[in-house]
Amino acid sequence: MEQGAARERATERPSPPFGDAARGPEEAARVPEQARAESARGEHTHGEHTHGEPAAPGAAPAPDAAPASGVAPASSAASAAAPAPVPARAAVPAARTAPTARVVRHSVRGQILDALRTALVGGELVPGEVYSAPALGERFGVSATPVREAMQRLAVEGAVEVVPNRGFRVTERTPRELAELAEVRALIEVPVMLRLARTVPAGRWAELRPLAEATSAAAARGDRAHYAEADRAFHRAVLSLAGNEQLLAVADDLHRRSQWPLISAPVVRHGVLVADAAEHTALLDALTAQDLAVVEALVREHFTGSNA
Secondary structure, X not given: OHHHHHHHHHHHOOOOOOOHHHOOHHHHHOHHHHHHHHHHHHHHHHHHHHOOOOOOOOOOOOHHHOOOOOOOOOOHHHHHHOOOHHHHHHOHHHHHHHHHHHHHHHHHHHHHHHHHHHHHHOOOOOOOOEEOHHHHHHHHOOOHXXXXXXXXXXXXXXXXXXXXXXXXXXXXXXXXXXXXXXXXXXXXXXXXXXXXXXXXXXXXHXXXXXXXXXXXXXXXXXXXXXXXXXXXXXXXXXXXOOOOHHHHHHHHHHHHHHHOOEOOOOOOOHHHHHHHHXXXXXXXXXXXXXXXXXXXXXXXXXXXXXXX
16 A cells, blocks of 8 residues: 555656756657656655564555566565665666766866967967956856866976965966076986986987977977977886886976976077977987987087087
């Protein structure tokens, strides 16, 4: 009788918030079945957990409460004690949809972070200027939240600094800071390059030629932002041959910091980009020939000759 009353109450339950008009014919037909399942689950919880009154041991299960497999239970008491399988399966689709929203949100933040980095390297975001997250969000066509998250990441990298109640100020870097970054990069990468020159077969260096050519193409166009990406990709590919993930992470962070524009020269001259790109090809030639003296000289000059 209780399960019969549950079915009657389920048929009297009001429609979902958007109504059956928003559902397809097949989907609307499933609504009563879902309502009965929810009602049965509610009675089961009420009996066992709220008042501690289990279902009567002698009560026979209603046809709707039969297992989905069609196999009859061994006894009515075991059937009353076992949880209904239908509600458990009904909860799975909702659980699967939750990670999707988080992935999309992270993707938006990543795209904004890339766009802000490009604007920094290209000089669109001026050193010393303060930019608010809402204003930048309007510029990119997004809310202020992913912009603020991306700016906080840039603050960790040293590209901007937080200005309370105003936004983020682009860091004003000096030639001294650039020289310090070049020194640290040389201390890390020169020994690694020399070791790779002695151990890596010549054929592996030939595989990196397309990356060096990509930097030359970007430099020829005067495309500072794409050159910065191609330059980091080339250096990552070379250092990856050392097989040290921590080295890659540290070197890439230092490399990115060295690419933020100086306040006195926000945009590197076209000739400097072309010269830097040519050094990539020369470095591959020296590595292939195992000419250690030229490798060391080229790496040090590459770091100190520009902020690329």
